[in-house]
Amino acid sequence: MTALREIRADYDDRTIVVYQAYAPATAANSVAAGRFVEPFSRGRMTWIKPSFRWLMHRSNWARKPGQERVLAVRITREGWERALSEAWLTTGDPEAREVSAVHVQWDPERSAAGAALNHYSIQVGIGRQLVDSLVDEWTVSLTDLTPQVHRISGLIKAGRNAQAVRLLPTERPYPLDPALARRLGIGRR
Template identity: 65%
Template sequence: MASQYQVRADYDAETVVIYQAYSAAVADAALRAGRFVQPFSFNRMTWIKPSFLWLMHRSNWAQKPGQERVLAVRITREGWHEALGRAVLTTADPRAVDQAAVHVQWDPERSLRGAALNHYSIQVGVGRGLIREFADEWIVALTDITPQVRKIANLVRAGQSPKAQRLLPPERIYPVPQEIGRRLLIDS
């Protein structure tokens, strides 16, 4: 039986890709600066997601207001491990969740057409106390993948799912350190 709680991501030896959807104003400013700057909010939790299809479900393929631009954010694996290492499951004791620097929740992974699958996708909420570190130290590269998102969405709508599938970013099981994985329900 396939594991239900695994982190699936596009990664290499040094970095991991997470996805976020923003307004044009936030995306354009970030792309110009090569990191997140105003009008990005440093005063609230930011949710990072290594699952491309989950973000497509969440942003309705970059069509929801304020989520019209999709960025692939390549961060250091060190930063990713820092986030996971400081994370508390959102289903934990409410006091622990309130005090946590990072929140983790598991939501059903999505198919190309948005259907819920029988395994879960990790969502990582980086709290206000770590957002500057995320923006200034963890980010290696920002890439606007909105044109690719629109192309895939158009292929899906046109009934050309096999062509759309070939354009998806590669995602494979990410090796989360065992001590972190145990706390966050990640199957090894």
């Protein structure tokens, strides 16, 4: 049984994949450079999501204006866990949220077809205080997944869900220190 709140992600011993959707110029420039470059903004919060399906729902399969390109951003687990250790839930203490470098919110996970499921996925907002760390220290690689995103979306629209699901990235529960997991509300039913 899936926990009510659980981080599910594509990860290995050293890295974790998070997803973001960008305007074409931001994605193209950054993928070409192999790191985030202008017009990517270091001056604002950037949200990273380890749930591919949730981002597909949010970006309408890379068709929402300003979100036409989907990137898989491989970052270090050390950076990911640092961000989580500095995070505050967006539903928590408003004063703490104002000064927090990282925000966490839980949103309904989505099926491949976009239906809300009865468990939640994490969204992590990296504030201006840590964006430089994300860009300069934590990011290992950027991969443009837009052609794969459009292929999966086309299969779903054609009613070929089983074939589409086989093309989704593999995500599994991400292990966290139990105290940090409790603080982030992970696992509660």
